[in-house]
Amino acid sequence: MRRNSKRRGLSVAAGLALVAGAVAAAPSPSPSPSPGDFDVQAALDQLDAQVQDGMKRTGVPGVAVAVVHDDKVVYQKGFGVRDTNSPDKKVSPDTVFQLASVSKPVATTVVAQAVGADGFDDPLKGVILKDPWVSSHVTAADLLSHRSGLPDHSGDLLEDLGYDQAYILSRLRFEPLTPFRTSYAYTNFGFTAAAEAVAKAKGVPWDKLSDDLLYKPAGMTHTSSRFSDYEKTADRALTHVKTADGTWKPLYVRDADAQTAAGGVSSNAKDMARWLRLQMGGGKIDGKQVINGEGLAETHVPHSISHPPAEPNAQPGFYGLGWNVRYDENGRLRLSHSGAFALGANTNVTLVPSDNLGIVVLTNGAPSGLPDTIALNFFDVAEHGKPTRDWLPIVAKSYEEQLNQGGSDTDYTKPPANAKPARADSEYTGAYTNPFYGRATVTTGQDGGLVLHLGPEPQNYPLTHYDGNTFSFQTAGENAVGRTGVFFTDGGMRVEYLDENGLGTFQRQQ
Incomplete structure (x- = not known):
């Protein structure tokens, strides 16, 4: 068994x-x-x-x-x-x-x-x-x-x-x-x-x-x-x-x-x-x-x-x-x-x-x-x-x-010393689709920087640049795993903590 x-x-x-x-x-x-x-x-x-x-x-x-x-x-x-x-x-x-x-x-x-x-x-x-x-x-x-x-x-x-x-x-x-x-x-x-x-x-x-x-x-x-x-x-x-202070709330x-x-x-x-x-x-x-x-x-x-x-x-x-x-x-x-x-x-x-x-x-x-x-x-x-x-x-x-268990092997709070720069925000912003997780969008936040939007409401996750086309965000909810990676490619993006069963890749809509 x-x-x-x-x-x-x-x-x-x-x-x-x-x-x-x-x-x-x-x-x-x-x-x-x-x-x-x-x-x-x-x-x-x-x-x-x-x-x-x-x-x-x-x-x-x-x-x-x-x-x-x-x-x-x-x-x-x-x-x-x-x-x-x-x-x-x-x-x-x-x-x-x-x-x-x-x-x-x-x-x-x-x-x-x-x-x-x-x-x-x-x-x-x-x-x-x-x-x-x-x-x-x-x-x-x-x-x-x-x-x-x-x-x-x-x-x-x-x-x-x-x-x-x-x-x-x-x-x-x-x-x-x-x-x-x-x-x-x-x-x-x-x-x-x-x-x-x-x-x-x-x-x-x-x-x-x-x-x-x-x-x-x-x-x-x-x-x-x-x-x-x-x-x-x-x-x-x-x-x-x-x-954090040891009290229960x-x-x-x-x-x-x-x-x-x-x-x-x-x-x-x-x-x-x-x-x-x-x-x-x-x-x-x-x-x-x-x-x-x-x-x-x-x-x-x-x-x-x-x-x-x-x-x-x-x-x-x-x-x-x-x-x-x-x-x-x-x-x-x-x-x-x-x-x-x-x-x-x-x-x-x-x-x-x-x-x-x-x-x-x-x-x-x-x-x-x-x-x-x-x-x-x-x-x-x-x-x-x-x-x-x-x-x-x-x-x-x-x-x-x-x-x-289940968190990333990468510490996204510590970018590599020789981190490559990100592309322009416009290279990442737009709508993405996934047959399992539905629609996602990436926008530019009011204070600058990119924001990932997931779910039907949707939920908003500010992205932090890590290296090149790799970003990260802080997960939330019952199954939060700390910071997780977002990997952009020319045709889409992969969200690390959503990808345990190979279902976490989103295709960019044209």
């Missing part, structure tokens, strides 16, 4: 398999107790202190946690503040957070009810990829387990540039494909394409399908797949990033409607506790069968290999349908998913179905590893009486590595 490992950095709503990856990378602890031997009370007794210590170490402003055991909500609590500019706005179990990629297992719960266990393997209508044979055979299971062959994080940069869902999904047909069903690459918009195809077949929009099949019947009254619902909620946690607003099934759900700890009960109850809650049990079970089993074993005796990591799937030393199934917005959210859900034990951690800070650490510590204490290692630096390093 081949995996596309090249990444631009922490993508929109990145569902990083940090729990599975960190476990695989770390030395194994002593053997775990048998299923049923978790000391849940010990883990609950330490949970307050674990959360507070993690918040102190990271500075993350707000956290909400819920724990479900044996179909009961045994812990539900909020910590910190919703908005650092308003210290009186405290986090509670009712506070609504953006889930980022924890939206994925929520979405596959909806799909399980919509199609049942067998429907995951039916070819989808309306999903068009580069290979016609793949287009005619691709299933919901292929796209929801990231084995369609689409490149890593396909379409995310289009969203950064301001394109809507319809445009982005229509452009997946240009993406080069790796071998179908034998390669893994995490794709928010491949995942979204599956959900939208299922909703279209049911004759309703995805957000309504989610309401009708899951949120309303499960009593998840503060959960939505519409950004507008999150935005109008008074008791909501704003997204925060860490500033709500500087950005993240509207994820374009990839709503993959990263656009908002919810609170109370509703997520009900969802955990449903997950471990075979689709049933409060005596009512809400989700098809066989369909839900299908989401919990491996469908692709996401992390090949690093050494002969190591455990591989799997991806199910919206879930990271692994098995511990006793063969006990563990399901998890992380969510991350670089613009200010980080979440985690982890559960062990055999022990009817699950935890969800929601935070309103850019990815720091805190929610993953709280979950890892909780299960460590339940199994071993204490954390088996200091998880925070391990998980934080994983996030940092994701954030720092």
Whole structure:
């Protein structure tokens, strides 16, 4: 099973398999107790202190946690503040957070009810990829387990540039494909394409399908797949990033409607506790069968290999349908998913179905590893009486590595000493076209210098001369990678950070 490992950095709503990856990378602890031997009370007794210590170490402003055991909500609590500019706005179990990629297992719960266990393997209508044979055979299971062959994080940069869902999904047909069903690459918009195809077949929009099949019947009254619902909620946690002076501020607003099934759900700890009960109850809650049990079970089993074993005796990591799937030393199934917005959210859900034990951690800070650490510590204490290692630096390093990948090898802030001069501005200005990224223009700015305009609105990027016909600009948005190069030729230009899959060349219009 081949995996596309090249990444631009922490993508929109990145569902990083940090729990599975960190476990695989770390030395194994002593053997775990048998299923049923978790000391849940010990883990609950330490949970307050674990959360507070993690918040102190990271500075993350707000956290909400819920724990479900044996179909009961045994812990539900909020910590910190919703908005650092308003210290009186405290986090509670009712506070609504953006889930980022924890939206994925929520979405596959909806799909399980919509199609049942067998429907995951039916070819989808309306999903068009580069290979016609793949287009005619691709299933919901292929796209929801990231084995369609689409490149890593396909379409995310289009969203950064301001394109809507319809445009982005229509452009997946240009993406080069790796071998179908034998390669893994995490794709928010491949995942979204599956959900939208299922909703279209049911004759309703995805957000309504989610309401009708899951949120309303499960009593998840503060959960939505519409950004507008999150935005109008008074008791909501704003997204925060860490500033240069070390403080956390709500500087950005993240509207994820374009990839709503993959990263656009908002919810609170109370509703997520009900969802955990449903997950471990075979689709049933409060005596009512809400989700098809066989369909839900299908989401919990491996469908692709996401992390090949690093050494002969190591455990591989799997991806199910919206879930990271692994098995511990006793063969006990563990399901998890992380969510991350670089613009200010980080979440985690982890559960062990055999022990009817699950935890969800929601935070309103850019990815720091805190929610993953709280979950890892909780299960460590339940199994071993204490954390088996200091998880925070391990998980934080994983996030940092994701954030720092994908940038340019060239330091555009330091032009070469013998840099060649640029041509006259008129040699570069004008309109350019690209079948994937659409129209671009280069103009002369009011204060002189060139400005690159990208996207439908468009977005404006001042260009800085580097050498000869090479310029650079500072990238922005969820997938920013620092400064990137723009290389002009007689017939067009190539934008470096848009060119990962060979799609970043624009032709100049005459």
